[in-house]
Amino acid sequence: MTALLERCPALVLNADFRPLSYYPLSLWPWQETVKAVLSDRVNIVAEYDNQVHSPSFTMALPSVISLKEYIKPAERPAFTRFNVFLRDKLTCQYCGDPFFAQDLTFDHVVPRTYGGRTTWENVVASCSPCNLHKGGRTPKEANMPLLRTPRQPTNWELQENGRSFPPNFLHESWNDFLYWDAELDS
Known part of the structure; x- marks a missing residue:
C-alpha cells in the first residue's frame, strides 16, 4: 500500500x-x-x-x-548550479549537445586563474569532455566558441525553459495546469 x-x-x-x-x-x-x-x-x-x-x-x-x-x-532567480543548467537548457555551451543535469558540469568562461568570477555572466553549462578540453584557458585560447553569451536570466525565462523538460510522470489531473508544448484539442 x-x-x-x-x-x-x-x-x-x-x-x-x-x-x-x-x-x-x-x-x-x-x-x-x-x-x-x-x-x-x-x-x-x-x-x-x-x-x-x-x-x-x-x-x-x-x-x-x-x-x-x-x-x-523572487525578483531574481538564485544563482545555483541547477539554474545555470536550466538557463542553458541542459545543453553544453561548447559542443551544443544536450545532457541530463547530473551529466553536466559548469565552466568558468574566464578561468578563475585569470580572475574570472563565479557569476551568471561568467559560468556556463559544459559537458565533462569539453570542460576538460578547455581546461584553464579562455574559449578563444582553446578555440571553443560559446553558443550563447552567458547572462543572468529572469525567473520567467527559467520557467519557460523548465517547461521544455516534462517529468517522466504526469497525472491526467495535472494537464489543465501544465502547458508543455502540447497541441491543444480543438
Missing part, C-alpha cells in the same frame, strides 16, 4: 493556479499534502482514486492542490 501511495504526489499550484515551479515540477509527497489539507493551508483542486484511512477518517488523496496564500516569486 505504501508503494502505491508513494506514486501519488500532488501538483502544487500557487494561489493564482500556476505551478510554483516547472523544473523541477512543484510536487509534494502525499504525507505533506495531507498535512497541508488538514491544517487548512491549501485547497484541493483534483483528487486521485486512492484514499487514505484512519480509524475515524477517510480522505481521497489530492492530486492537485493550490496554496491559500499567494507566494510572490
Whole structure:
C-alpha cells in the first residue's frame, strides 16, 4: 500500500493556479499534502482514486492542490548550479549537445586563474569532455566558441525553459495546469 501511495504526489499550484515551479515540477509527497489539507493551508483542486484511512477518517488523496496564500516569486532567480543548467537548457555551451543535469558540469568562461568570477555572466553549462578540453584557458585560447553569451536570466525565462523538460510522470489531473508544448484539442 505504501508503494502505491508513494506514486501519488500532488501538483502544487500557487494561489493564482500556476505551478510554483516547472523544473523541477512543484510536487509534494502525499504525507505533506495531507498535512497541508488538514491544517487548512491549501485547497484541493483534483483528487486521485486512492484514499487514505484512519480509524475515524477517510480522505481521497489530492492530486492537485493550490496554496491559500499567494507566494510572490523572487525578483531574481538564485544563482545555483541547477539554474545555470536550466538557463542553458541542459545543453553544453561548447559542443551544443544536450545532457541530463547530473551529466553536466559548469565552466568558468574566464578561468578563475585569470580572475574570472563565479557569476551568471561568467559560468556556463559544459559537458565533462569539453570542460576538460578547455581546461584553464579562455574559449578563444582553446578555440571553443560559446553558443550563447552567458547572462543572468529572469525567473520567467527559467520557467519557460523548465517547461521544455516534462517529468517522466504526469497525472491526467495535472494537464489543465501544465502547458508543455502540447497541441491543444480543438
